[in-house]
Amino acid sequence: MIEFFLDTISEIIELTEADKEVFINNCLIKKLKKRQFFLQEGDICKYAGFVSKGCLKTYTVDKNGDEHVFQIALEGWWVSDMYSHLTGEPANFTIEALEDCEIVVMDKEAREKILKEVPGYERFHRILLEKNYVATQRRVNSMLSSSAEERYLAFIEKYPQIVQRVPQLVIASYLGIAPESLSRIRKQLAK
Amino acid sequence: MIEFFLDTISEIIELTEADKEVFINNCLIKKLKKRQFFLQEGDICKYAGFVSKGCLKTYTVDKNGDEHVFQIALEGWWVSDMYSHLTGEPANFTIEALEDCEIVVMDKEAREKILKEVPGYERFHRILLEKNYVATQRRVNSMLSSSAEERYLAFIEKYPQIVQRVPQLVIASYLGIAPESLSRIRKQLAK
DNA sequence: TATTTTTCTTAACCTATATCAATAGTATTT
DNA sequence: AAATACTATTGATATAGGTTAAGAAAAATA
Structure with missing residues (x-):
């Protein structure tokens, strides 16, 4: 490798x-x-x-x-x-x-x-x-300068491969929010 | 110079x-x-x-x-x-x-x-x-990992000269909080 | 396949910090 | 010295996101 x-x-x-x-x-x-x-x-x-x-x-x-x-x-x-x-x-x-x-x-x-x-x-x-x-x-x-939701949107835009592979709670921590909050944000965005 | x-x-x-x-x-x-x-x-x-x-x-x-x-x-x-x-x-x-x-x-x-x-x-x-x-x-x-208050305390510890010279609203912005919040944190700490 | 562990979701409630508005205090500028 | 900007404080109210707890779903392991 x-x-x-x-x-x-x-x-x-x-x-x-x-x-x-x-x-x-x-x-x-x-x-x-x-x-x-x-x-x-x-x-x-x-x-x-x-x-x-x-x-x-x-x-x-x-x-x-x-x-x-x-x-x-x-x-x-x-x-x-x-x-x-x-x-x-x-x-x-x-x-x-x-x-x-x-x-x-x-x-x-x-x-x-x-x-x-x-x-x-x-x-x-x-x-x-x-x-x-x-x-x-x-x-x-x-x-x-950005809200949790804005940061999450920027993250999936920038690192789509990570979103596929890594548990959400790790991404939530990277974004500086609780995993429950990320879950809510995703639900909200799904609409 | x-x-x-x-x-x-x-x-x-x-x-x-x-x-x-x-x-x-x-x-x-x-x-x-x-x-x-x-x-x-x-x-x-x-x-x-x-x-x-x-x-x-x-x-x-x-x-x-x-x-x-x-x-x-x-x-x-x-x-x-x-x-x-x-x-x-x-x-x-x-x-x-x-x-x-x-x-x-x-x-x-x-x-x-x-x-x-x-x-x-x-x-x-x-x-x-x-x-x-x-x-x-x-x-x-x-x-x-730190609250606004913790970040402010770390800031004055690390950069005491800046605290002397620069308006509080600039420091608040650096810390990622509203100037009103910094004012309240300082009031709280003064006790 | 069954079992255990990890991760995700949802809901109810809570808290730190934001926002808005008014006032007072300090610097600058004229 | 007065007038005009900035800056800081305070109070009332709002809200994003945290916390706790429970259950569901998915993944790992036996």
Whole structure:
């Protein structure tokens, strides 16, 4: 499944066969069964991972034990707790498989090597970061300016594949509402 | 006031005198009076700016004409609509001076030159982006998991200088609540 | 297939925050 | 100093979305 990983990178930067070898020699494949953890809150996030198969949720747990979903990652998405990965501090996020997964992972050492040996990767990395940042800015904005119903409509527009595959209560949490509220919103919209 | 700009960058990466010249030769200083715009929604964000004096708000305007504040930027902060700046598409954000400001600005061409002539700047840029991204992740999280009162308390803890300088209605908008609600929360906390 | 677990829906009720309107207090501008 | 903007406060009322609880439906597991 490393093919899909290399193809995805190739969409942004050109990779030679030699470049591809660098990735293959430095990345690992992790397999997770549904409900297993890629990362647990409090652990140090050793790996950044590219989801090559399956689906995961990234979330925090508040003082009442309630989950708040930050990200839902399908194939082609990256998962990590960036803060923890960069600083070596304990992670705030938990990352858990919603389905059986295959994840291409690299630790910091592997990334250093890739950055050194595949010069274009620096650019890929920056572009990915910029895209994620802009997307997160927009999410803040939608939370500031839109109702729950508007956010749900925007979500199904933007991520129809997620709506098909992921339990509603996970989507409700991502939107910042109770699952009962999402159920009501859907009923209302069905008319 | 370019001193402050150079000093701030020097806190992250070392700059030689020659490096500093590169910045001085490629950046401009923009001055804005209170209520003037650094960027207006719909325009293309030509510049990224470093606030060397004053204070600005970055916000969107919704279909009812209501403002939603994404960022409050004091001295040392950067302002831009990153999406517009990177893609050349029209900006979603408006950036407006809350006080008379001095802003060190660079356009894309200037940045290209700086990146080429000051090799460490790439690293500075990446670190800044990473920090902003992590901060924005945390903001999403606080909106998902905390009440208005909790968010306000976290805000005054994190940004006491902003509380001193910026009208409450701007802070209320940043927190995603009505100014009346913030007023009531403050009254409640005063007890 | 039967059983257990998880997810979704519905209804009744509740609460945090919004909205509207009036007033008072502060800054700016003339 | 007066006049004109803004900004903050307060009270009355409204509402989106939360909470609790129960049952139905769907999915996973035995």
